[in-house]
Amino acid sequence: MLLNLREYHRPAAEGREPQAALADALALLARPGIRTVVLAGGDTLLASADPTIEAVVDLQGLGLDQLTFESERGLLHIGALVTRATLAAAEEATPLHRLLAQAARRWGGSVQRNRATVGGAAVVAADNDPLPAALLVCDAEILLAGRDGPRAVPYARFIDQRAALLAAPAIVTGLRIATDRATTYALETVARTPSDAPIVLAAAALAVHAGRCTRARLALGGVAPAPLRMPSVEAALEGRAPTAAAIADAAAQVAAQIAPAGDFRGSGEYRREMAVVLARRALSQGRS
Numbered sequence: 001m002l003l004n005l006r007e008y009h010r011p012a013a014e015g016r017e018p019q020a021a022l023a024d025a026l027a028l029l030a031r032p033g034i035r036t037v038v039l040a041g042g043d044t045l046l047a048s049a050d051p052t053i054e055a056v057v058d059l060q061g062l063g064l065d066q067l068t069f070e071s072e073r074g075l076l077h078i079g080a081l082v083t084r085a086t087l088a089a090a091e092e093a094t095p096l097h098r099l100l101a102q103a104a105r106r107w108g109g110s111v112q113r114n115r116a117t118v119g120g121a122a123v124v125a126a127d128n129d130p131l132p133a134a135l136l137v138c139d140a141e142i143l144l145a146g147r148d149g150p151r152a153v154p155y156a157r158f159i160d161q162r163a164a165l166l167a168a169p170a171i172v173t174g175l176r177i178a179t180d181r182a183t184t185y186a187l188e189t190v191a192r193t194p195s196d197a198p199i200v201l202a203a204a205a206l207a208v209h210a211g212r213c214t215r216a217r218l219a220l221g222g223v224a225p226a227p228l229r230m231p232s233v234e235a236a237l238e239g240r241a242p243t244a245a246a247i248a249d250a251a252a253q254v255a256a257q258i259a260p261a262g263d264f265r266g267s268g269e270y271r272r273e274m275a276v277v278l279a280r281r282a283l284s285q286g287r288s
Ligand SMILES: Cc1cc2nc3c(=O)[nH]c(=O)nc-3n(C[C@H](O)[C@H](O)[C@H](O)COP(=O)(O)OP(=O)(O)OC[C@H]3O[C@@H](n4cnc5c(N)ncnc54)[C@H](O)[C@@H]3O)c2cc1C
Pocket: 037, 038, 039, 040, 041, 042, 043, 044, 045, 046, 059, 080, 106, 107, 108, 115, 116, 117, 118, 119, 120, 121, 122, 123, 124, 125, 126, 127, 128, 129, 130, 166, 170, 171, 172, 173, 197, 198
């Protein structure tokens, strides 16, 4: 609970230009002297009990809850306020939809999935949440609205720079992902029980043309404070035939590139070993 909350704002787009409501939200966030933050599903924010937060701007009225797929262009647009439940239930039109649905499903119970948003998950970028890792391997772009207008930022860069990008202030309005039917995606996780949070996870995307890997993506979770992309593993596969040996060699590189901390779910050594195993399994699924 936010014990020092003094103001609740819900700018609404109904009957107005959507941009006007967005501008209201940005103006509220930019006010000096009163710490104002964005409220999406509230799943993380309300649990944070942050005593410095004095005002929230609820995004629910901004019409950011649309999930659309332009099949001809292979372009998926996920509004920031689309819930995990909506993404998990999305019509499974493409391998990309299936990956995102699988990743969105891995979160608590239905109450939490109905509340927590995709934009919230992208901003929080929890290390063992499969959704941010899936967004990384899809080359998702984050759509930001700021007082200087809209801009798109690669999700990998957003994760690294999100504090500065959002402080401007800016609001995540959605995510944009381009896909094609030639790319296969996979998500591998290990957890204490099927319903427990993953300890370690690997998401992969692989495109193969004429026997050669034309695009490889690998992201790991549970091995660092935020999900990590593995560019050197990707580079080791691109341009090569994705044989079992090539994938095993590339996945083995993971071990030297991570230094996971341990916790009650698994030691650092266990996480490192599992990261290699899950990376190999996820990348192998793209070979067929
Ligand atoms: C396996 C797993 C592990 C997880 N581990 C964690 C964890 O360790 N810690 C954790 O906090 N959550 C964790 N989560 C939960 C998840 O990352 C978030 O709770 C949830 O997705 C946040 O969504 P929300 O809509 O409720 O965001 P909110 O709680 O409303 O907001 C979260 C934060 O993001 C900001 N924000 C949200 N939306 C926007 C936007 N559109 N534009 C700008 N800023 C925005 C808010 O200001 C706030 O700072 C985990 C999830 C899974 C599946």
